[in-house]
Amino acid sequence: MAAGLVISAPASGVGKTTLTLALARAWRNRGLNVQCFKSGPDYIDPAFHAAATGRASVNIDSWAMDRKTIAHLVSRSMDADIVLAEGSMGLFDGVAAPGVFGTGATADIAEMLGWPVVLVIDPSGQAQTAAAMAAGLRDYRPAVKLAGVVLNRVASPRHENLVRHALNEAGIAVFGALPRHAEISLPKRHLGLVQAEEQAEIGKLIDEAARFVGEHVDLDAVLRSATSWSPQPAANGLNVTPPGQRIALARDAAFSFVYPHMLEAWRAAGAEISTFSPLADEAPDASADVCWLPGGYPELHAGKIAANAHFRSGLRAFAETRPVHGECGGYMVLGTALTDADGVRHEMTGLLGLETSFAKRRMHLGYRLAELAAPMPGHRPGARLRGHEFHYSTIVAQPDMPLAVVHDATGAVIAETGSRRGHATGTFFHLIAEDR
Structure with missing residues (x-):
């Protein structure tokens, strides 16, 4: 039986990919089978996921795919111990008009699969307001459950204490706080995309991210927050015809x-x-x-x-x-x-x-x-x-x-x-x- 989590954030560029890769590698290093997915139409992150876990990752998309297709894709996690679905953009960000069954928002996937959300929050330039933002995300759509938050790019111990205290007052678990650490930032290109195969040191980069996150995040608490989930074997639900033999x-x-x-x-x-x-x-x-x-x-x-x-x-x-x-x-x-x-x-x-x-x-x-x-x-x-x-x-x-x-x-x-x-x-x- 697998346990599922969604890694999301209030916005893009906050550190979702870095945290996903770090958690995946850290748990893999503990001997767990980790399966990743990517919510939304991203070409690049699945290759980074595969580098971190040793298992193929695929996209799941509520605007372009129906529930049967998504169920088929996630059924590959039947032998996994922990499943991580990395979100895109902000948690509730999608298009205005629904597609096949949703707007493409990460929240659609979290609600459909019943996986709680770990929010990555960058409190740069704020303190207690970060807690207000996290509480708003928690309460915006009741069927989407918040597991807790990981703070990223925290400026100082004093800054961390202010944010932690406000989050505790709001009843939101804080799994850890990451100080600024540019060495584990993934490089960007003009599309905002750099491929995993272009990174000669990708293994070392992910190992460093896992080490760094392991020092500052309670990995056991994050793991306990995941929801047990029994993916069912699915018939081929992909409505895709090959272009040729x-x-x-x-x-x-x-x-x-x-x-x-x-x-x-x-x-x-x-x-x-x-x-x-x-x-x-x-x-x-x-x-x-x-x-x-x-x-x-x-x-x-x-x-x-x-x-x-x-x-x-x-x-x-x-x-x-x-x-x-x-x-x-x-x-x-x-x-x-x-x-x-x-x-x-x-x-x-x-x-x-x-x-x-x-x-x-x-x-x-x-x-x-x-x-x-x-x-x-x-x-x-x-x-x-x-x-x-x-x-x-x-x-x-x-x-x-x-x-x-x-x-x-x-x-x-x-x-x-x-x-x-x-x-x-x-x-x-x-x-x-x-x-x-």
């Missing part, structure tokens, strides 16, 4: 934003996945029947991609007879050109007419619901696909036929329709699930 998947530092549950679902349905590296000038496997280019950071490697003639010619040859699909960064590489942040224009593969630029950054962020106007690998015309978009590129040209009618989470139609030409298709959103 043999899938050539671009996979390297420029193409790595793939939701783990998608790859698992493809394999579970019998698909075979062969990876290739465009940055190493590799072409897709000629024996594959579909090629998939995920998102990532092509803008950081645009010069190399443009210079890799074997990759570009091999992809073009593949697309003459078989489907090729790109998501976000992969979509940009299927286009005609990409202008980087320095204003340098790089020729891409030209399978689509899309031209994008990072010279003038503009953030595109949010859930997407697309109704396909034409088929794309694995999905028929008329299919309703749920996904998430996050990038800073601007469309310079988008001359091809639209792939879909795309709405944001409010129902508003957006301009990023995706594209189709010949056997090539692409979208700016990353696919999470298809509506049943």
Whole structure:
């Protein structure tokens, strides 16, 4: 029987990931089987979770997934001793209009699974007000249970005592207080994302976080606060059709934003996945029947991609007879050109007419619901696909036929329709699930 907890906070950037990784590694070092999940559409944290626990982590999302899908995904924790679900943004932050069964808020997952919440609170610039904020979060949605808090970036013992006393007066357990300790902060990039595989010292970083948190947090008290939970075996509840039987998947530092549950679902349905590296000038496997280019950071490697003639010619040859699909960064590489942040224009593969630029950054962020106007690998015309978009590129040209009618989470139609030409298709959103 597993015990479940949700790690959340009042806002982003407070230390949820660091605490999740530290707890996971500390309990793993004690011999416990730890299973992590990520609430919301995050491409990066599951890989850090896997590095900390030695077990694959996947996303669970109340806007894009139904309850059956989430139940299926969390059933992998049947043999775990402790389950940690890391939240995104603030505890109750989501979109205004519900999706499949919720707004995408971490609180939806906590309520559905009955797991209490450990709040990470950064009381910088305040003292007793931190207790008022924690009490407000505790009382905002009665079905979401608060286990207690961990204070992060506490300035001094005096500061800690003031905050602790106020929290105790409010009847809120304090599991520990972390003084400022920059050495365990995870690095950021222009998207706020750095991948686990890019961190040569990731194991040491997580070990240091576990040691540091173990010195300042009562790990036994946190463990006791978890709710016992008996995940039930679930039939395959993932409504995901593989794009083909043999899938050539671009996979390297420029193409790595793939939701783990998608790859698992493809394999579970019998698909075979062969990876290739465009940055190493590799072409897709000629024996594959579909090629998939995920998102990532092509803008950081645009010069190399443009210079890799074997990759570009091999992809073009593949697309003459078989489907090729790109998501976000992969979509940009299927286009005609990409202008980087320095204003340098790089020729891409030209399978689509899309031209994008990072010279003038503009953030595109949010859930997407697309109704396909034409088929794309694995999905028929008329299919309703749920996904998430996050990038800073601007469309310079988008001359091809639209792939879909795309709405944001409010129902508003957006301009990023995706594209189709010949056997090539692409979208700016990353696919999470298809509506049943």
